Amino acid sequence: MRWKDRLKEEVSQIAFAQAAKDQLVKELMFAVEKSKGKRPLPARLRDFWHGSTEIRMEALALGLCLITFGLWKAYSAIFAVDKTSALVLLQLGPETITVIHQGVSLL
């Protein structure tokens, strides 16, 4: 018998169990139903979270970098020090300090 006939005969034993086929049909039906109507965002987010979507580490790292960069660009202003305000505060500072004579100070 030639090699391809032998291998063909051997692989003919490979098959899905009927239970696995039934499960597959159910999953396909669910997928079709899901794809038919546009589901609301929370439901889609929940599906994504409970699903098994694979994301490459490089893509994830790049995405996180982009998000960090975007947030920094948007909110970095709140960390900026206005020199004029700082100077005014520094000048006012000593007058507003309340001297504590009692208690323990940790330096």
Add this chain to the structure above:
Amino acid sequence: MEPLDALRAGEPEALNWLVNTYADRLLRAAALILGDGHAAEDAVQESLMDAVLNLPHFRGDSSLYTWLYAILVRRCRHQQKWLRRVRGVDVVPKGDLAQNPVQSTESIALRSALALLPQKYREVVVLFYFADLTIAEIAELLRVPQGTVKNRLHRARARLKDILGEDE
């Protein structure tokens, strides 16, 4: 209703027909390409899912059978890449494609010989000999010229002949 329309509509009977007609054939091809029963099952399940969800884009230029194999080959490549990334080494199929505890030395040699072929050769051998696709169909689904398919087939046969010491 046409079978394709019924499939697009997600009718249980049509999906049942799809799975019962093609799942085992696809599984055999995937098992031969990947050499791993579990990876092959995953590849087939994902291929059928892709097929059903992408049926609206299926133009019908090729037969459903050929189209399913095209999806399967892409999935097998993806699976191979994923295994390579996860295991950190180049994955060589082990040839443990059947859950058959009794394996003759001959059958192990046969599987090993197939597993030793480069993936692109293994794909054409499986599609030509086991999926019974024509050279033209294989060329179309692999998106390569027919000459390339013939060449790969010729080289694969020569290598198998060398390994097994017999013709075809």
